Amino acid sequence: MAHSELIGKVSATQRSPTSADEFSFWLRDDIVIAPFDMVAVGNANDSITIGVIREIYHTTDSENHIANYVSHDFGSVDLEATTPRLGTVYAIAEVLYNDKEVYMPVRDGISVRFASETEIRSALGIDNIDESKGHTKIPAGYLMMSNDTTVPIFLDSAFLVGPEGAHLNISGISGLATKTSYAMFLLQGIAQKMKKSSLATIIFNVKGDDLLYIDQANQDLSDSVVKNWQKCGLEPLPFENVKYYFPFKEGAPSKGYANTWCAPEEVVERIKNGSAKNYIYTFDHDAEKIDLLLSTVEDPNFTIDSILSEITSSSAFNAVDDWDELLAHVDAHCQKGQISDKTTPIQSWRRFKRLLGTIVRSSSGLFQNAPSQSPEKAHTFLSDCIEGIKPGDTIVVDIAELAEQEKCLVFGDVIRTIYRMKTEGTQDCPSRVIIFVDELNKYAPDNIRNSPILGDLLEITERGRSLGIILFSAEQFRSAVHSRVKGNCGTNIYGRTNASEIATSDYRYIPKTYANMMTRLNKGNLIIQHPLFRSLMKIAFPLPSYKQQKNK
Amino acid sequence: MATHSLTETRKDQDKTLFDLFNEYNLNPIPASYRSYEHLDDIPQDIGINSERIRRSTSGEYPPRSVEAVKNVRSNSPPFSRENSYFSLFLDGCRRAYYLCDIASASGSLLPIMAGQISSAVVQRDRENGKISLNQYVKKGLLLLPHGGRGLNSDDANNIKNVIDSSFQHLNIEAKLIKMKNDEKPQNDALTHLNMEMQNLEILLLEQLVHKGIIDQRNMIIVDGALQFQRIDKEKISHLRYAVGLSKNFNHHLKIRTLKNREVGSVLTKLKEVGDRTVAFKLKIEGDAKEYAFWYLRIRSSNALNYPLAGIVKLEKVLVTEEERESGLSADLIDNISRCVLLETSCSAYGLDFRWPSHIYPIYLTEMVQKKNFTSDYIYHNLVRHKLALRGEHNGAQ
Numbered sequence: 001m002a003h004s005e006l007i008g009k010v011s012a013t014q015r016s017p018t019s020a021d022e023f024s025f026w027l028r029d030d031i032v033i034a035p036f037d038m039v040a041v042g043n044a045n046d047s048i049t050i051g052v053i054r055e056i057y058h059t060t061d062s063e064n065h066i067a068n069y070v071s072h073d074f075g076s077v078d079l080e081a082t083t084p085r086l087g088t089v090y091a092i093a094e095v096l097y098n099d100k101e102v103y104m105p106v107r108d109g110i111s112v113r114f115a116s117e118t119e120i121r122s123a124l125g126i127d128n129i130d131e132s133k134g135h136t137k138i139p140a141g142y143l144m145m146s147n148d149t150t151v152p153i154f155l156d157s158a159f160l161v162g163p164e165g166a167h168l169n170i171s172g173i174s175g176l177a178t179k180t181s182y183a184m185f186l187l188q189g190i191a192q193k194m195k196k197s198s199l200a201t202i203i204f205n206v207k208g209d210d211l212l213y214i215d216q217a218n219q220d221l222s223d224s225v226v227k228n229w230q231k232c233g234l235e236p237l238p239f240e241n242v243k244y245y246f247p248f249k250e251g252a253p254s255k256g257y258a259n260t261w262c263a264p265e266e267v268v269e270r271i272k273n274g275s276a277k278n279y280i281y282t283f284d285h286d287a288e289k290i291d292l293l294l295s296t297v298e299d300p301n302f303t304i305d306s307i308l309s310e311i312t313s314s315s316a317f318n319a320v321d322d323w324d325e326l327l328a329h330v331d332a333h334c335q336k337g338q339i340s341d342k343t344t345p346i347q348s349w350r351r352f353k354r355l356l357g358t359i360v361r362s363s364s365g366l367f368q369n370a371p372s373q374s375p376e377k378a379h380t381f382l383s384d385c386i387e388g389i390k391p392g393d394t395i396v397v398d399i400a401e402l403a404e405q406e407k408c409l410v411f412g413d414v415i416r417t418i419y420r421m422k423t424e425g426t427q428d429c430p431s432r433v434i435i436f437v438d439e440l441n442k443y444a445p446d447n448i449r450n451s452p453i454l455g456d457l458l459e460i461t462e463r464g465r466s467l468g469i470i471l472f473s474a475e476q477f478r479s480a481v482h483s484r485v486k487g488n489c490g491t492n493i494y495g496r497t498n499a500s501e502i503a504t505s506d507y508r509y510i511p512k513t514y515a516n517m518m519t520r521l522n523k524g525n526l527i528i529q530h531p532l533f534r535s536l537m538k539i540a541f542p543l544p545s546y547k548q549q550k551n552k
Numbered sequence: 553m554a555t556h557s558l559t560e561t562r563k564d565q566d567k568t569l570f571d572l573f574n575e576y577n578l579n580p581i582p583a584s585y586r587s588y589e590h591l592d593d594i595p596q597d598i599g600i601n602s603e604r605i606r607r608s609t610s611g612e613y614p615p616r617s618v619e620a621v622k623n624v625r626s627n628s629p630p631f632s633r634e635n636s637y638f639s640l641f642l643d644g645c646r647r648a649y650y651l652c653d654i655a656s657a658s659g660s661l662l663p664i665m666a667g668q669i670s671s672a673v674v675q676r677d678r679e680n681g682k683i684s685l686n687q688y689v690k691k692g693l694l695l696l697p698h699g700g701r702g703l704n705s706d707d708a709n710n711i712k713n714v715i716d717s718s719f720q721h722l723n724i725e726a727k728l729i730k731m732k733n734d735e736k737p738q739n740d741a742l743t744h745l746n747m748e749m750q751n752l753e754i755l756l757l758e759q760l761v762h763k764g765i766i767d768q769r770n771m772i773i774v775d776g777a778l779q780f781q782r783i784d785k786e787k788i789s790h791l792r793y794a795v796g797l798s799k800n801f802n803h804h805l806k807i808r809t810l811k812n813r814e815v816g817s818v819l820t821k822l823k824e825v826g827d828r829t830v831a832f833k834l835k836i837e838g839d840a841k842e843y844a845f846w847y848l849r850i851r852s853s854n855a856l857n858y859p860l861a862g863i864v865k866l867e868k869v870l871v872t873e874e875e876r877e878s879g880l881s882a883d884l885i886d887n888i889s890r891c892v893l894l895e896t897s898c899s900a901y902g903l904d905f906r907w908p909s910h911i912y913p914i915y916l917t918e919m920v921q922k923k924n925f926t927s928d929y930i931y932h933n934l935v936r937h938k939l940a941l942r943g944e945h946n947g948a949q
Contacts, residue, residue: 029682061903061919062898062902062903063901063902063903064902066900066901066902067899067902067903068898070899070901071897071898071899071912072853072857072897072898073896073897074855079897080633081680081681081897081898082632082633082636082676082894082895082897083633083676083681083683083895083897083913083916084680084681084682084898085898085912086683086916117870121672197719411883
């Protein structure tokens with residue numbers, strides 16, 4: 001096997017000895033390297049140690065800046081040094097792997113070269129993904145090194161979607177970090193590589209019409225992008241078996257009665273062909289979900305909790321059929337002397353009435369007193385649709401145009417439904433359901449002690465792996481997400497972020513150079529942490545294979 | 553022959569140099585571990601007195617007033633790295649060790665000294681300025697005083713043979729030297745080391761000349777004076793393209809053409825970078841060589857803590873008859889000076905206390921040699937190092 005040319009030699013000094021974890025090496029003058037490049041070095045017992053570059057420095061024999069100033073004729077900026085100062089570039093590499101499990105420190109003076117593709121695959125453990133034992137290689141993008149070596153990177157499905165590990169979190173600045181595009185790339189990879197698995201996907205569209213055309217091919221893919229897909233072992237295909245669920249909107253027949261950014265003609269067409277419906281919430285069907293509607297409301301004394309409990313269990317509310325009647329009954333509890341309630345103060349009822357009334361009345365049609373049977377309106381209950389999910393299905397739930405509390409309701413409804421299906425062992429339920437949601441910080445914020453949605457999310461992230469509920473989540477700022485939710489994610493992806501974010505404790509374990517690189521990442525480049533990898537990796541991935549349409 | 557009781561019980565394979573000296577009744581006394589590193593503090597031209605400075609002849613033509621100061625810097629320097637006269641730099645290094653004292657049969661207490669000597673030439677690429685090692689040679693010496701106040705010559709030769717075979721793997725050989733300095737006999741050893749070092753420098757110069765590496769367009773700067781003690785008359789031409797640059801020189805040198813005033817009094821007039829004195833002519837008695845030398849300020853005195861810091865002494869051998877007669881052309885001296893001024897960037901500031909008068913390529917040449925010296929520990933413990941003995945030695949019974 002031909003090895004690449006030598007790029008430098010290991011350098012061990014009194015102050016910087018090599019160790020089992022890292023080594024330094026000086027670089028040949030004409031070589032260019034970058035953090036995350038991988039290098040190979042000979043070690044004891046004829047073994048090869050693979051390291052990933054963490055830091056790069058240039059050093060000279062100059063004692064201090066004054067010496068450099070003096071060397072330029074006491075501050076002449078026009079002067080070019082006749083004899084350039086003796087200097088070299090050296091790099092620090094983190095030991096990733098040794099092919100014979102030898103973790104002796106590498107010796108001074110040993111030659112260093114770029115690692116080959118085979119060595120990188122071995123070092124990353126990609127070749128250890130045993131597909132005969134139920135593990136699947138999920139394409140995660142490709143690694144590009146400074147010497148133009150490109151290596152496709154794979155995640156182990158057992159650590160991505162269970163059973164060994166599960167859940168994925170992506171963080172980064174909106175618009176720059178390409179969080180949604182990468183999540184969809186992974187989902188497409190899972191769809192293509194795990195076709196035989198009993199797996200379904202639920203995707204929340206939270207912004208514009210980003211994910212409302214995923215069943216249509218991207219016609220603007222260039223040859224190089226197609227090649228990048230193929231480099232990853234995938235074809236640039238749209239998603240299959242996609243069903244769309246839009247929030248119902250009153251008085252919008254030309255838009256298919258959908259509260260969405262999707263093109264009206266598309267909505268109408270999809271409703272006609274049955275690939276889309278409009279979801280609603282009625283009191284009769286969804287009474288026990290009101291807690292999700294108020295999940296972001298502070299309730300330190302559990303007064304809202306007790307009110308909800310009364311609504312769902314008290315005989316006083318037995319006659320309530322719809323939202324209007326509910327509000328009327330609640331209103332009655334708000335009057336002094338009408339109905340006495342020794343446990344819940346009237347002020348709490350009034351607060352509850354204000355909160356619920358505002359949400360229900362200002363809604364653009366999500367809350368209906370009863371479902372319509374008009375085919376144009378295409379009413380449906382989201383939880384019922386979720387309960388009918390089959391292996392291979394991809395469900396897109398559009399919540400982009402909903403108010404914040406409505407988003408919480410819908411999101412909570414979906415995850416609760418899935419959780420119930422799994423815990424009750426619903427027949428024909430796919431063995432794994434992947435739920436992808438953006439803006440996770442809205443549902444699992446760091447600053448809330450408890451909420452109904454948070455509780456459900458904690459159940460999923462802490463126990464979902466064994467149930468087959470996998471959460472793929474994204475947010476702008478990882479520091480804004482509840483620690484137990486993000487802490488249970490087996491795979492973490494970092495896109496472009498800002499300096500104040502990397503100063504938070506979430507990034508404390510990341511080497512400084514890598515963290516600083518996160519503030520400079522280009523679109524399409526991400527830093528990935530996965531249980532299979534012994535170190536963080538920087539990967540690139542191709543443009544989306546599905547149609548993307550700008551908001552109108 | 554009396555033998556030391558210690559050697560009676562030691563087996564041959566355990567015998568050390570210390571033991572060997574005892575066998576010859578030299579009664580060695582181990583010295584404390586000191587290196588003579590500061591002999592460089594003494595200027596190399598300290599021994600030159602004014603008698604050797606040619607009277608009434610300038611070292612340059614057309615002649616100028618001996619007290620005149622000229623500035624060679626111009627606003628648009630004609631020289632750069634690409635066309636500078638200098639692309640090669642030569643320096644020698646010496647590190648001395650005091651091993652022990654011995655008592656000779658003549659009743660003298662004489663030092664046994666060792667030393668590491670080396671010489672190196674670095675070459676600078678004219679395009680990118682990168683420095684590379686062109687030539688390098690290193691030797692270890694152990695100096696044995698013989699004859700006169702020293703060891704019996706036969707004894708000394710026998711000891712030398714044992715040392716040469718025992719320390720061959722360390723590249724150390726013994727040299728027999730005469731010690732004539734009654735008060736400080738170690739100075740004789742140091743002088744010999746200096747001479748050996750100069751021999752290495754001459755050797756490298758010779759090789760460069762034979763290979764055609766140095767010529768009119770690729771001259772060499774030699775650190776220190778060019779007054780090599782032992783260079784054959786036929787080899788003087790090897791110095792044709794060499795310029796000696798001394799960082800440390802005798803400020804009190806009296807110059808006849810200055811009416812026996814000390815040269816330091818003229819150096820105080822070198823105020824600006826690029827100021828140079830007129831060139832003087834030097835002839836060593838009993839030596840066929842003649843030199844032209846002058847002084848050049850290479851760094852501004854404003855930033856330095858001593859008025860004469862930043863001044864270097866430059867010298868060149870006068871090779872042709874014309875040069876010996878009239879000296880060097882002023883234009884040549886000016887151009888050499890301009891090329892030396894180029895060498896002030898970058899500097900050894902912070903790395904060497906002599907930085908004001910030091911040039912960076914010579915600093916690198918020194919550093920290469922110092923980093924490659926054998927550990928001082930080896931030399932300090934030479935007397936305790938086991939010897940490689942073959943058969944019996946005369947006197948060691």
